[in-house]
Amino acid sequence: MRLRSLLFVPGDRPERFDKALASRADAVILDLEDSVASANKPRAREAVHEFVLRHTGKTALLIRINPLTSPEFEGDLAALNGLHPFAIMLPKAEGAVSVRKLAASLTPAVPVLPIATETPAAIFEIGSYRDVSANLCGLTWGAEDLPAAMGASTARRTDGRYTPPYELARSLTLFAAHAAAVAAIDTIYPDFRDLNGLRAYAGRGRRDGFSGMMAIHPDQVEAINHAFTPDTAEIAWAEKVAAAFAARPDAGVIQLDGRMLDLPHLKLALRILESAGR
Numbered sequence: 001m002r003l004r005s006l007l008f009v010p011g012d013r014p015e016r017f018d019k020a021l022a023s024r025a026d027a028v029i030l031d032l033e034d035s036v037a038s039a040n041k042p043r044a045r046e047a048v049h050e051f052v053l054r055h056t057g058k059t060a061l062l063i064r065i066n067p068l069t070s071p072e073f074e075g076d077l078a079a080l081n082g083l084h085p086f087a088i089m090l091p092k093a094e095g096a097v098s099v100r101k102l103a104a105s106l107t108p109a110v111p112v113l114p115i116a117t118e119t120p121a122a123i124f125e126i127g128s129y130r131d132v133s134a135n136l137c138g139l140t141w142g143a144e145d146l147p148a149a150m151g152a153s154t155a156r157r158t159d160g161r162y163t164p165p166y167e168l169a170r171s172l173t174l175f176a177a178h179a180a181a182v183a184a185i186d187t188i189y190p191d192f193r194d195l196n197g198l199r200a201y202a203g204r205g206r207r208d209g210f211s212g213m214m215a216i217h218p219d220q221v222e223a224i225n226h227a228f229t230p231d232t233a234e235i236a237w238a239e240k241v242a243a244a245f246a247a248r249p250d251a252g253v254i255q256l257d258g259r260m261l262d263l264p265h266l267k268l269a270l271r272i273l274e275s276a277g278r
Contacts, residue, residue, distance in 0.1 A: 001060060002026050002275065003138060003183045004212040004228035005221045008064075010035040011044030017051050023218035024225065027060035032076055033067075033091050041072055045079035052083045060086040062113060067092035068101055077105055087111040087137045092118045092145070095125025099132040111137035113185070116176065117169040118145035126172045130180040138183035140214065141173035160197060174209055186210040192217035202227035211275065230276045239278070241269035 007025035009016050011032045020028045030048045032041060052061050063085050066072035069092070080088070090102055093114035102112055112135050116126050123146075129139055143155040143166050155166040162170060170187070177184035186205040189198045192215075202224050205213055212228050215221055230238070244256050245266045253262045 002212070002228075002277070003060070003185060005215055005224040006062065006185060006212065007215045007218065007221055008035065008188075011048045011063075012036045012040040014047040014051060017047075019218060021055070021059055023221045025215065025218075025221045026212065026225070027062055027086060029062045029064050029089055029214070031064045032072070032079075033064050038072075041066075041075065045075060049079050049083060052085050056084045062087045062089050064089035064091060068098055080106070080110075084108070085110060087113050089113045089115065089140075091115045091142075092122070094119060094122045096128035096132045097125070099129070099135050103132075103135050109135075111135065113138050113140060115140055115142050116173050117141040117143075119149055120146070122146075123169060123172065126176045127179070129176050129182075133180035133182055136180060136182045138185050138212075139173055139177035139180065140185035140187065141169055142187050143169070160201075178209065183212060184210045186213035188214045188216050189220065190216065192220055195219070195223055199223050199227060228275070230272045234272050235276050235278070238269035238272040238276075241265055242273065245269075 003026050005025040006027040006029055007020050007023055008029045008031050009020040011030050017030070030051065032044055032048060036044045048063060052063065055061060063080065065076040065088060068090070088102065088106065088110050090098060090112055093099065093116055099112050099114060103109065114129065114136070116122060116129065116139055129136065143162060146166065146169060147155040152165070155162055157163055174184050186202070189201045191197060198220055202213055206228050213224055215224055241256065241261060244254050245251070248254055253260055255261070
């Protein structure tokens with residue numbers, strides 16, 4: 001399935017769950033981690049358990065649990081008992097070792113969406129995700145926890161773009177997702193009122209090779225879905241390229257509309273058609 005938009009909703013705010021489902025996000029992330037205060041985590045687990053139990057199979061529901069090293073982890077595992085969510089989002093993941101540890105704790109098996117860049121040690125493990133690709137539904141990154149862990153004042157320049165260390169973390173996540181052949185999910189755009197900034201950010205994400213991104217507010221979903229959906233001109237070009245190569249299956253290079261195209265162009269065309277549901 002397409003994962004263009006993944007909308008967070010705090011697990012202790014069940015009154016927002018149905019609104020999140022109605023947002024047209026491709027997936028909803030029910031959060032048990034950062035957006036839930038420690039005192040509210042038991043109540044959040046109950047609310048998430050009950051909601052997922054009622055909605056399994058109707059939409060793509062992910063549950064963001066607390067980190068493997070957190071004292072809350074065991075409580076989150078207990079709350080997953082009897083549930084079949086679309087995936088589990090794993091924060092503070094540190095490569096294949098973290099995925100294997102979580103997967104061994106999940107019965108039945110559930111796909112994992114690691115957040116791959118939230119600790120300094122995690123950066124050095126990003127390449128290992130391809131070793132556990134069968135356990136993954138995608139790979140994403142975050143630009144908040146890592147600078148906090150390093151004592152950095154910010155991860156962004158004054159124009160909103162990332163500073164070099166965090167641009168590197170973003171790029172490594174993108175490469176790792178494609179190496180593992182799973183969805184590359186870009187991080188959130190924090191200013192949910194700035195829709196123009198969001199459109200520009202999402203457009204850069206798609207340009208660079210991300211297939212979707214996370215959202216923190218329902219108002220962001222439409223812009224994200226639009227950014228990560230090929231338009232009619234792109235689809236028409238991709239269909240034309242695919243048809244031209246299909247007509248000459250032994251050709252490594254073809255000429256189309258005055259341009260020379262080779263196999264990388266065909267791969268791009270097929271990716272566009274796939275993301276358009278063709």
